[in-house]
Amino acid sequence: MRPLKSVLGALLAALYAIAFIVAYVEYRQHIGQWFADTALVLGVALPFVLTMRFLSGGSYDMTGDDSLKLAAAALFCCALAWAIGALLEGIARAIFRLARGRS
Numbered sequence: 001m002r003p004l005k006s007v008l009g010a011l012l013a014a015l016y017a018i019a020f021i022v023a024y025v026e027y028r029q030h031i032g033q034w035f036a037d038t039a040l041v042l043g044v045a046l047p048f049v050l051t052m053r054f055l056s057g058g059s060y061d062m063t064g065d066d067s068l069k070l071a072a073a074a075l076f077c078c079a080l081a082w083a084i085g086a087l088l089e090g091i092a093r094a095i096f097r098l099a100r101g102r103s
Contacts, residue, residue, distance in 0.1 A: 008092075009085030016081040020044050020074045027064040037064030047080055048073035 023040040030036040041049060041062055052060040062069050 004086070006082065006086035006089050008089040009082040012085035013078040013082040016044075016078050017074065020077065024064070024070070031064070040064050040070070045070070045073040045077060048076045051076070 020040075023044045027037045027040045041064065045062070049060060049062055052062075062073070064070070
């Protein structure tokens with residue numbers, strides 16, 4: 001079995017982690033204000049929230065105060081970004097191999 005290596009996947013996961021950290025810091029600076037966690041919950045963690053809503057049957061509560069849910073969301077979203085990056089990198093490598101083999 002090939003080891004799971006992807007430069008593009010790692011880069012996208014790192015960028016997603018940075019976006020998560022920036023959104024959380026912005027939330028912490030505006031804690032207690034109305035819609036303070038909107039960028040965090042509905043912006044950066046949206047793939048996690050939508051997945052959990054689908055799995056739970058339509059309702060999933062998450063706020064900026066839910067530390068464990070935010071950690072799970074960060075892990076899920078970074079893994080998703082890595083998987084998408086790895087898929088795109090694999091497709092690009094396959095196209096490059098095919099193009100190189102025909103010339």
